[in-house]
Amino acid sequence: MDLEFFADPAAFLDAAGDLLAAEPVLGTVIGSVTERTKRELAAGIDSWAEVGAPFDRWWMVVRDEAGKAVSTAMRTAPFHPNPVFALPMADEAAVALAIALHERGESLGGVNGALPTVSVIAAETARLAGGDVTVHHHTRLWEATDVTVPPAPPGRLRRATEEDAPLVLHWFTAFHVEADVQAGREPDPTGGEHNTMDSALVRIREGVEWLWESPAGEIVHLTGRSVPAYGVSRIGPVFTPREHRGHGLASHVVGELTRAGLEAGDRMCLFTDQANPTSNKIYEALGYRPVVEMANLLIG
Structure with a gap:
């Protein structure tokens, strides 16, 4: 299982579009935020420049052994602590994401998204960097x-x-x-x-x-x-x-x-x-x- 990171929303959508289209309600946050960012950049607006985050925003695709995109995550939240937003993924991929961010020196203070994936990411991050995991709030997606x-x-x-x-x-x-x-x-x-x-x-x-x-x-x-x-x-x-x-x-x-x-x-x-x-x-x-x-x- 491989993780592929993207800095450009258009390139990410090219890679993850079929996955987002297959589960469009589950992927509503990633799909809508990324498409809006793409539209804003095309219009010459970059709201991220005003955030002052100590890292560049990113999108990520999880690929299986055949190279197929099977899950996604992004770190585009413009508010403290700039949490990662993650869709359901295998525990192996969730752990790998936490390790990759730690190795990049990217401090992760929060994670948002589908359970139990976010719990795995948070637990591995706390193990690597120290600290405790607390629940800020539970949410529910409805259709x-x-x-x-x-x-x-x-x-x-x-x-x-x-x-x-x-x-x-x-x-x-x-x-x-x-x-x-x-x-x-x-x-x-x-x-x-x-x-x-x-x-x-x-x-x-x-x-x-x-x-x-x-x-x-x-x-x-x-x-x-x-x-x-x-x-x-x-x-x-x-x-x-x-x-x-x-x-x-x-x-x-x-x-x-x-x-x-x-x-x-x-x-x-x-x-x-x-x-x-x-x-x-x-x-x-x-x-x-x-x-x-x-x-x-x-x-x-």
């Missing part, structure tokens, strides 16, 4: 093949415009803080995606950020629906400010965007934090069903 859309609250759904960019950027940050609070964790303002005004504008121009506007014209909710990658679109983030919660905004908007995606021929998925029973219950009621259990592990 909806049909959806029950709740009645619409007063107001209307519309795409975010460039004029909305400051609010969208603010709510991206607020989403991660509130997610920690709702799950009973200490809020970490540095966690989650690293967003800038440029990256928010990219998402708005792609048409993936949606807002709910009240009859009075006040914006009261945000939901994202990603550009499809390998036929899969992912819902998120989903954010309602505290003062506007309890009116069914998230349920209706997520349901409506899921319905639109399914009608367009996309497969629809989303992630939930297992420590947040409210969101798990809401999405299950809409028609989402569990696909795989994942975890975000810290090493140190």
Whole structure:
């Protein structure tokens, strides 16, 4: 079993495209992040340059004895501790990845993705570099093949415009803080995606950020629906400010965007934090069903 590393997202997609296409829901994060990075670089935008990470981002393909790509991982997360994201792979490959990063002198403080692979990577990293493995949070990947859309609250759904960019950027940050609070964790303002005004504008121009506007014209909710990658679109983030919660905004908007995606021929998925029973219950009621259990592990 061999590991092949890539610095260029286009070269990685050439190598891993068939694998990602075969398991597009499972590979939704790697597929969508990599395709977005490819689009940004083609447009002359390199958000990684602003991250200040002590290593170059990379993508990796695991190849079997016949040279076929059988799994992937990437380290492109622009937030501390810049965790690796890994798809399911043989324990042998997971151990080899941890060893390869250690030999490269690349300190690994976290790993995210499918269980039990991430546990193997984290345990081997801790053995090599010292430290303990702790669970930051457990996540669950869900898919909806049909959806029950709740009645619409007063107001209307519309795409975010460039004029909305400051609010969208603010709510991206607020989403991660509130997610920690709702799950009973200490809020970490540095966690989650690293967003800038440029990256928010990219998402708005792609048409993936949606807002709910009240009859009075006040914006009261945000939901994202990603550009499809390998036929899969992912819902998120989903954010309602505290003062506007309890009116069914998230349920209706997520349901409506899921319905639109399914009608367009996309497969629809989303992630939930297992420590947040409210969101798990809401999405299950809409028609989402569990696909795989994942975890975000810290090493140190």
